[in-house]
Amino acid sequence: MSSNRKPRDKRMSIDDVVGSLESGMTIGIGGWGPRRKPMALVRAIYNSDLTDLTIVSWGGADVGLLARAGKIRRLVYAFVSLDSVPLEPNFQRARQSASIPEIVELDEGMFQTGLRAAAERLPFLPMRAGLGSDVLVNNPWITTVTSPYDEGHGHEELVAVPALRLDAALVHLNRADQHGNASYLGPDPYFDDLFAMAADKTYVSVEQVVDTAGLTVDTPVQRLLLSRMMVSGVVETPNGAHFSTCTPDYERDERFQRAYAAAAAGPDEDWQAFHDRFLSGDEASYQAAVQAFTEENAK
Amino acid sequence: MSDRTSDQDYTRADVCAAAIADAFSEDGEIFASPMGLLPTLGVRLAKLTSNPDLVISDGESVFLGGTPPLGGKDVVEGWIPFRRVFDVVAYGKRHVMMGATQVDRHGNQNISAIGPFAQPKRQLLGSRGAPGNTVNNRTSYWVPKHSPRVFLEDVDIVSGVGPRRAREAGPAASRFNDIHRIVSNLAVFDLGGADGTMRLASVHPGVTVDEVVEATGFALEVPADVPTTREPSYEELLLIREMLDPRGLRFKEVPDA
Numbered sequence: 232m233s234s235n236r237k238p239r240d241k242r243m244s245i246d247d248v249v250g251s252l253e254s255g256m257t258i259g260i261g262g263w264g265p266r267r268k269p270m271a272l273v274r275a276i277y278n279s280d281l282t283d284l285t286i287v288s289w290g291g292a293d294v295g296l297l298a299r300a301g302k303i304r305r306l307v308y309a310f311v312s313l314d315s316v317p318l319e320p321n322f323q324r325a326r327q328s329a330s331i332p333e334i335v336e337l338d339e340g341m342f343q344t345g346l347r348a349a350a351e352r353l354p355f356l357p358m359r360a361g362l363g364s365d366v367l368v369n370n371p372w373i374t375t376v377t378s379p380y381d382e383g384h385g386h387e388e389l390v391a392v393p394a395l396r397l398d399a400a401l402v403h404l405n406r407a408d409q410h411g412n413a414s415y416l417g418p419d420p421y422f423d424d425l426f427a428m429a430a431d432k433t434y435v436s437v438e439q440v441v442d443t444a445g446l447t448v449d450t451p452v453q454r455l456l457l458s459r460m461m462v463s464g465v466v467e468t469p470n471g472a473h474f475s476t477c478t479p480d481y482e483r484d485e486r487f488q489r490a491y492a493a494a495a496a497g498p499d500e501d502w503q504a505f506h507d508r509f510l511s512g513d514e515a516s517y518q519a520a521v522q523a524f525t526e527e528n529a530k
Numbered sequence: 531m532s533d534r535t536s537d538q539d540y541t542r543a544d545v546c547a548a549a550i551a552d553a554f555s556e557d558g559e560i561f562a563s564p565m566g567l568l569p570t571l572g573v574r575l576a577k578l579t580s581n582p583d584l585v586i587s588d589g590e591s592v593f594l595g596g597t598p599p600l601g602g603k604d605v606v607e608g609w610i611p612f613r614r615v616f617d618v619v620a621y622g623k624r625h626v627m628m629g630a631t632q633v634d635r636h637g638n639q640n641i642s643a644i645g646p647f648a649q650p651k652r653q654l655l656g657s658r659g660a661p662g663n664t665v666n667n668r669t670s671y672w673v674p675k676h677s678p679r680v681f682l683e684d685v686d687i688v689s690g691v692g693p694r695r696a697r698e699a700g701p702a703a704s705r706f707n708d709i710h711r712i713v714s715n716l717a718v719f720d721l722g723g724a725d726g727t728m729r730l731a732s733v734h735p736g737v738t739v740d741e742v743v744e745a746t747g748f749a750l751e752v753p754a755d756v757p758t759t760r761e762p763s764y765e766e767l768l769l770i771r772e773m774l775d776p777r778g779l780r781f782k783e784v785p786d787a
Contacts, residue, residue: 360662362703
């Protein structure tokens with residue numbers, strides 16, 4: 232009798248996820264720089280009709296791609312970098328041509344505090360980071376708060392880091408079950424749980440959907456970062472973080488990243504050619520094009 | 531310095547590594563967080579010589595129990611994913627040595643962008659953790675190519691906060707503001723000048739005070755007597771050459787003049 236009373240099956244397609252998003256939304260993108268980015272979902276937004284997005288990200292090529300496609304009205308970031316290519320060319324291009332109307336550059340720790348405030352349904356949380364720096368000059372809407380307590384250093388005036396509330400969060404992990412319980416198998420959880428709790432809806436793409444028992448069969452329970460109560464949708468996207476890392480499933484595709492960066496930094500024809508070859512189709516055609524690129528360069 | 535066959539010879543990169551090591555020698559048991567190649571070399575040199583208590587990481591997510599060469603692995607002694615780096619920043623037991631695209635007389639640092647913030651001439655990384663680092667834990671800077679374009683009167687964007695700006699922002703900002711050293715390919719500096727401004731602490735062997743003043747775009751405080759940065763010891767040279775950087779990666783940042 233109770234056999235059908237199970238938690239919901241939240242599996243969906245990439246198109247379902249993008250279809251549930253709306254122009255003007257605030258979207259948080261998990262991972263960190265060029266690490267474990269939900270690139271399959273980002274690529275689909277790149278190719279969608281969505282516009283006027285607020286993007287909240289410790290940025291890598293996710294920010295670069297969406298900036299290049301003119302999707303971003305407001306960008307909240309602390310850095311945008313590909314690490315082995317330190318400066319993200321599409322992001323640089325957008326900033327240097329002032330094509331993103333609103334820029335919110337935070338300290339990278341403030342960014343975490345802002346997500347935590349949102350996750351805890353608080354309007355702000357106090358911290359030192361930002362004091363004295365141009366983060367407060369360039370974001371005059373971020374203000375300070377005076378401590379009601381004196382611990383022997385006076386009533387300290389701290390930054391009131393505003394909550395980074397998200398309409399939706401997109402994250403990529405190694406595994407999930409169909410209900411949205413999800414685990415990371417690499418060395419760093421990044422902040423994907425905070426993104427999930429800061430958001431009204433969280434969509435998790437994974438390398439592999441397994442049954443619930445499979446989540447802990449070969450890895451410690453501490454790696455279960457997301458509980459299904461935080462998750463609205465699960466998408467299986469093998470190689471879906473490409474070309475960022477998804478340790479231990481795969482590391483960063485450095486050769487492809489160099490090709491991306493060269494195209495992004497080059498003349499418009501170069502970017503057009505890169506777009507036509509890799510980005511103009513759906514995820515399956517992207518993965519096929521990447522496969523061909525890899526085989527070409529292995530010779 | 532031209533004859534590199536003898537163990538007594540050293541390069542400018544070796545001098546820089548030893549000067550960076552000295553910046554960490556009295557830190558005790560804290561997380562030494564070097565950004566980039568020469569700072570990593572210097573920190574590991576300090577751990578093998580003056581300060582074996584230093585806690586070091588792979589720059590990614592784990593603390594290393596030993597002291598591997600650049601790019602090498604070692605026994606893992608702890609877990610330091612990015613979220614815990616932020617915890618340690620606030621906890622304070624950390625000394626970070628960052629890069630700096632610009633540094634001004636007051637020890638403010640810029641890694642965000644060159645030109646006006648609204649539309650930069652050149653977008654760089656963004657402010658990363660510099661605002662938080664500089665009001666929470668000890669911070670030093672490494673500049674591999676000393677020039678008036680790096681050391682200038684006013685930085686375009688204040689990412690890292692110098693002592694004066696920290697003081698002006700109030701006690702919560704100045705309480706833990708501790709800009710310790712600035713090491714360049716020419717010299718070592720601290721912020722012991724008038725009103726916490728940049729002061730020449732030592733010039734590297736073979737560099738004159740005039741050269742440093744010439745290559746600095748603001749009025750640098752120069753004490754009456756400027757010592758020469760110490761030469762690396764024989765032990766340090768062996769450690770650098772044979773163990774930490776046998777491939778000579780350091781010369782990519784500081785070429786052997």
